Amino acid sequence: MLSASSAPVIRATLPVVGAHLNEITDRFYKRLFEAHPELLRNLFNRGNQANGEQRQALAGSIAAFAQGLVDPDGPGVSGARDLMITRIAHKHASLGVIADQYPIVHKHLFAAIVEVLGDAVTPEVAAAWDEVYWLMAETLIAAEKGLYEEAEAPEGSVWREMEIVERLQETPDTVSFTLRRVDGRPAGTFRPGQYISVQVPLADGARQIRQYSLSSTPDQADWRITVKHREDEPVPGEVSGRLHREARPGDVLTVSAPFGDMVLPEGDGPLLLASAGVGCTPMMAMLGRLVDEDSKREIIVVHADRGPDQHAHREEQRRLVEQLPQAQLHLWYEQPDARTPEASVGRVDLDALALPKDVTVCLCGPLPFLRALRGDLLRRGVPATAIHYEVFGPDLWIARG
Known part of the structure; x- marks a missing residue:
């Protein structure tokens, strides 16, 4: 919880800091990699650095965390913040991030804030944002510690x-x-x-x-x-x-070791497993587990791809679905052919499907696919808490709210 003295400062300065966060994070990464070039070579994704996605994700996560501190009772704020922390912690654990690296980030991030905002960073403002940083860092460190213990891997030894x-x-x-x-x-x-x-x-x-x-x-x-x-x-x-x-x-x-928070939902309720492209990969593991359990759950499997020749694990996916008595497979291809007469043409249309009551959803694929399907599901009355997703690369979705 943010202290009583820092809360009004963060509330007042969040619009200004938020407006400059992309510039701040850009300066931060430049400073960090100048001081520690090995981090860019051996830890950070150079592709995501080059296209700016990592900078956007960091900026968005800081802004979202700070907003959650000053407005904890806002609609959906607490759940979104917890999900964001969980997703970041899983990604950090999969990289072997350790607690000793957080002071390094702090040093270069706050130097970047001062460079960008200049005299606006009064001692009072600096102290308040310092509190925000360490609240977020300590929350992540605690979450990552729990993940390392669960994986039976001493901190960073994954x-x-x-x-x-x-x-x-x-x-x-x-x-x-x-x-x-x-x-x-x-x-x-x-x-x-x-x-x-x-x-x-x-x-x-x-x-x-x-x-x-x-x-x-x-x-x-x-x-x-x-x-x-x-x-x-x-x-x-x-x-x-x-x-x-x-x-x-x-x-x-x-x-x-394995990490990741989008996992097969427990219980016996109905499922919608929807993927596009290579996003079918986590769904394959889920279907395999359901087959091993001889599951009787109602399962709708949806997959979109360019065509049958581009659909990885196509026959394996079909075989797994056929082994589940209450499962059905729906395909959408941009270019279907005679081998898949059952496939629909174009993008996934969830309106063509009868969704069971109380369905739990897992989504995986490119960000536009995730956004489109999540929007369709919300419109059809599926609660946001019942929709889980995995996105390959920096999570630009949750950080933007």
Whole structure:
């Protein structure tokens, strides 16, 4: 809780600070990487730094947290703040972030605030925003500590080596890799829907980290990730490209313990699992677990893609759905063909589906897909608390409210 002396200061200065947060975070990252270039090479996603998405996500999360402190009783504020903290904590834990790194961030963030706002940063203003920072940092540190304990990994020690034992070309631009621990121990279980981080050394000596959803059934001896890479993207992924070009059976990857907060909802209530593109990967783990449990839940599976040839795990997904007595599969393709006469053309139209009462929803795919489907679901009366999602990359959604 924000102190009585700081609350009016934050309330008064939040509009000004918020208006300059993108500039502040831009200066912050420049200062941070000048002082600690190894962080850009070996921890932060260079692609997200280059396109500005990480800066936007940081700015939005700070503003959202501060707003929640000064207006804790606002509609949906508490739940949104808790979700934001949970998602950031899972991402940090998957990177092995430790408490000792927060003072480094504080030093360069507050130097950037002073650079941008100048004389407006009075001692009173600095003290109030310092309180906001440490309230957010300490909340994250506590959440990350709990995640490390749950993973039985001392703070930051989340990494293990796993060998690629199988590589399958799922589609022209999607490859799956089956991973097995090199020490002979079982890979370990995970909650269906979670992801792992993968460290990949690049040609320039950097060690970049990316997250990939686990697309295998949780209780199998090995893990599987599915990696999409398109060379025709404006900025092709450097890590996905390296894995596509070079990763082969026998190679060893350094990967993290599983993390991620969008997991298979418990209970026996109805489910809607909706995905687009490679967003089908966490849904594969969920379907696998449901099959293993011989689930009788009512399940609607929705998937959108460019076409059947681009739909990763298409036949496997169909087989899993067919093994669930109360499940149905609905496909939307931009370019369907004779192999999939049941597929609809174009974008997903949830109005074409009868949604069960009290349905719980899991969404995964590109941000425009998530926004569109969430809006449709809210319009149809599905509560926001029943809609869960995973977005690949910085979460620009929740930070903007």
